[in-house]
Amino acid sequence: MKDPRLRLLAVAALSVAAFHSVPGALFALLWWLVFGRRTAVPPAVALFLGVTTVLAALAASASGGDGPSYLVRCGAVFVIAAHAHAAQRDGDLLDLGAWLGNRAGCPRAGFDLGLVGELALGSIAAAADDLERIRFAAEQKGSGPVSRWVAVGTALLFAELRRSRDLARNLAVRGYHGGGRHDPVFSSPIADLPAAVAAISVLIAAILAPHEFFILSL
Amino acid sequence: MIALSGVRARTLSIDSLAIPPGLTAVVGLNGTGKTTLLEACTGLLLPDEGTILVDGLPPREVDAGWVSASPDRSLLFSRVDDELASPGRFAGLSPIETAARATGAAERAGAVRHLSRSVRTLSGGERGVVALAAALASQPTVLALDEFDGFLDRETLDDLIPAARDSGARFVLWSTHDRELTRAADHAIALGGGGVAGTGAAALALFDAWERAA
């Protein structure tokens, strides 16, 4: 999905549907199989989500809860979340925040919200790049594993402190005093309509369907 | 005119200095205070003592542009378009005015071919070019370029010298270790020994001294 507005709507509908009930979760997974599989999720992320879901389900079972149902519902929520993350494009948050603000009659708040989201995402990506280089640099110094991680932590902390100082400086010289004007232009949402309508249908089906009709929840 | 009098900032002390409009090269060995001078003239650093006036105004009341030595450090956004549009958006201009400013700045800095790119895919030198364009888009009175030629190849640098001079900024302060850039500049200031070591031809002559010392 290219239009961030419809993507946000679809992800919200699917997440609610998936968490609502096992049938909702299965419908959401079906949606993902049809519309979402083309976005590649990194294997490490998939593994992490899978292991977390299974562990959480085991914990729910052990404490007397409904483990299998939880497993399916949370698994589906994670799949949708991973899809949303992978489908994210540069600048989406800025556009989305500004659009929401303009529509809701509070353009200043919307712009700032989008800006904060954009800068936060950028900082995470930059910190990941820094970490890669810092880790390689520390590895080369050939110290032991513990002191190496302390060294990496120190270097990363200082790199991020410097980054936040640069951020403040750049905002100041660009003339930022809070708020701003941005009327984002989105590519045509028509191509994304089927996926969005399907996601809404999943939510409606999840609410209408009997809660626990499936064999997994017996 | 940027007028400095009795300025003490970090390790730098300048009793009296006048910087005329145009492109000024700021030269000096490592650790002589080039960055400090640029920060003080753009209002990013308040001197411990003394006064700085840009055409009679304190630097903080004058629009400034800044490009850092490490190009990564001068950028905010993940899309080049957003980077160049940001000064117009922050100033609340109409989308048409914002776009015109961004395109104009991209043309002057030679960043047009990067416009629809993601910043993550730019190399260090390309980020420097985009950072210069973003600084030009805010139409600054004082533009500070802090050794940012260090990562640019000769061809790119030769294109950017006229771009900086014709940027529309009344004062362009460019700290550098590059002799050709210093020669091409309208003015030159050399720092050393805790203060100003020379201006104009005397500053340029220091390159010979440094090369002999090497």
Added chain:
Amino acid sequence: MTAIILERVVIERGPLRLEGDLRLGPGLHAVTGRVGSGKSTLALALAGGIRPAAGTVRLEGIGRRLWVGHDPVVHLTGGTVAAEVASWRVEPDSLLSSLGLADRARDDPFHLSLGMQKRLVLGCALAARADLLVLDEPFASLDLPARARLERALTARDGTTVVMTHADRHLPPGTTRWRIEGGRVRPEGP
């Protein structure tokens, strides 16, 4: 004899794709190329920080590989300048006086100017005596005397040294030159 040999190597990083079939023997090598041509990526790949997507990298007589990036900050892990030198397993006293940093041994390296940080990190990397040393834009941020000292140190070094630079006029005679153009690393004509 030290050498790093790239056999039909393909390196991919984001939209960038580099191909190289080359042998870097003992002595000083310089790789030039326009901004964005992939010098930093090649530097990381030579030092072992990026695995090539295809082809093989062979090392001959090379044990320790060392990479210094263009931003010195990523290398700084010591709380003081002296501790930073020690973290490279180099004896601080003599190195710091030769770098002109003897009076700053107890200072926080993050408070040095960019040029001074660069001197510090390059000085440590040279003193650490790696068999393969890969330097990304080492001349950037250095003043002229420091550049000349670096040039001499690079020539005097044993082993294989590779410098990624756009400032090719700082390279001493006898440097083997390579150029990245159109995604390929080639020897530069005489």
